Amino acid sequence: MSKSVRCTVENRQRVRRAARALRETAPTAVVGTTPPVRSEYDAWTLDAVLREAEGVPPEVLRELALAGLTLQPTPAQNEHQHVVATA
16 A cells, blocks of 8 residues: 555544544534545545534544644634534
């Protein structure tokens, strides 16, 4: 397996693991993952909508950090907080 394919597989696993952890630990409305070919960031992307609009809760930041993901800036939307992170 080439280095780029191995990195892609590892990044996919990191994003999916973080998405699963967020579903279990955070007050999420929706959590999804997007492959690099469909992501505006050209990377494996985690996209979550949280039920809180008062910023990103510490447990979400912790899960993203544990997965080694990079938080992308996104504006709050009404009563929900939108979180995007990339691998």
